[in-house]
Amino acid sequence: MADQPILVAVPADTFDHGNYRWHATPSTYLDALVEVAGAVPVIVPALLPRMTIAPLLDRVDGVLLTGAASNVHPERYAVPASRAHEPFDPERDRLTEALIKGALERSLPLLCICRGHQELNVALGGSLATEIQEIEGRMDHRHLPSHDQRERFAIRHEIALEPGGSLRDIVGEAEIRVNSLHRQAIDRLADGLAVEARAPDGTVEAVRVKDAANFAVGVQWHPEFWASTDEPSRKIFQAFAAACRAFAASKGRA
């Protein structure tokens, strides 16, 4: 059983393209999982409640939630929907809630990126603020208006990692510079989460599930994009991969 690769579940976004309904995810997350984490990504279609994800969660070694331009539907945190909350992907909302809860129940390592970080907060009972660049005192966290991905994912601002936090331990630095591609952010922090990093305007940039038995972290930025060249991004993916490998070993799979 030696050297079996770790399997990491990744939720699909849903959208219409051509004549079809698609369930797909951007390659950048898959590339980082393959190249930096040494994982085999398993894209999970957003077909709940027509399918169940329990059998899949019983076979994988970790869960990675991706970012997306769509937003968590605000009715999930008891706020009426408005145009400012669009666009939505309710099929993904259903899937990621089940993935988060299923991963935490099984003590599966969980890395939640951008929309995933926001989904983690909502799944555990927190809420989100929308169009945060319009809130007094807040920075503009949106990406540069460009079609060049390296410009869109360019490093934009510093974040301070909480002293004594697990992310500070993983990264080994008190402050790092990150990219930024979001217009929503954590508003009310879920009781079960601890803040791991903040932007200069107070935005919650990273969280950890307080009573998780394993790696369970959300980050508002995108470590996947620079995971092969940026040291803090690489360390986050390597820490997630190490937790997945340890989980696989505990199940006799590595």
Ligand SMILES: N[C@@H](CCC(=O)NCCCC(=O)O)C(=O)O
């Ligand atoms: N939609 C939410 C979450 C932001 C997010 O996940 N961004 C990734 C987008 C990637 C891209 O635009 O290429 C928000 O806006 O806060």
